[in-house]
Amino acid sequence: MEPDEYVEAVLSLVEQIPPGRVMSYGAIADALAEVSGRCSPRRVGTIMAQYGGSVPWHRVVAANGRLVPGHEQQARERLLAEGTPMRGDRVDMAAAAWYPPQP
DNA sequence: GGGGTGACCCAGT
DNA sequence: TACTGGGCCACCC
Numbered sequence: 001m002e003p004d005e006y007v008e009a010v011l012s013l014v015e016q017i018p019p020g021r022v023m024s025y026g027a028i029a030d031a032l033a034e035v036s037g038r039c040s041p042r043r044v045g046t047i048m049a050q051y052g053g054s055v056p057w058h059r060v061v062a063a064n065g066r067l068v069p070g071h072e073q074q075a076r077e078r079l080l081a082e083g084t085p086m087r088g089d090r091v092d093m094a095a096a097a098w099y100p101p102q103p
Numbered sequence: 104g105g106g107g108t109g110a111c112c113c114a115g116t
Numbered sequence: 117t118a119c120t121g122g123g124c125c126a127c128c129c
Binding site: 038039040041042043046 | 124125126127
Binding site: 024025026029040041042043044045046047048049052057060061062063064066067068069070071 | 109110111112113
């Protein structure tokens with residue numbers, strides 16, 4: 001898979017995350033592994049840092065529920081507005097975690 | 104070619 | 117809950 005296509009895959013997957021739900025970097029990497037074969041959470045993080053501006057990046061959080069570094073305030077506001085289950089400044093992953101429907 | 108770095112993850116303490 | 121160490125992989129000197 002071309003690098004550009006990998007970026008496209010990440011972005012389109014993030015766009016599919018429904019309001020009120022979130023995905024972790026690891027979950028995204030996992031879902032993409034079924035298509036691209038190779039991936040790692042770190043790559044997803046790097047891609048989001050560069051291209052995340054055009055997608056609902058606030059629905060992408062760390063696996064432990066931590067919000068995006070540097071944008072915690074904005075992310076928290078948007079997530080709350082969507083009704084995402086939160087616990088303090090972190091996402092309640094057990095309730096909010098989402099995974100794309102298997103074809 | 105070698106080494107540092109990062110919007111990560113997991114298990115152990 | 118917070119911190120640590122090891123693993124991971126693309127990117128940039």
